[in-house]
Amino acid sequence: MHSGCEVCERLWREYAVAAASHIPLESKLLQAGRNRDFRRIAELNRRMDAALAVRSERRDRIRRHEAAAHEKGAGGGVEYS
């Protein structure tokens, strides 16, 4: 994380939201497990997978931005987009 870079800050904020989005799903999954509600478990598993896919996609965006804007050799410029 590069302090002072607005793009980094925005990307990390979006990543944090995505990373937190599966937490309520986990407690629902636990509850569905207690109830042996297998249809609900399958549905929640799909939503967990989707949340994890979003999280890894956002992590990739951070990595690409850091490589493009902050790695040595990129001119040290800040990417505005």
Ligand SMILES: [Zn+2]
């Ligand atoms: Zn940045």
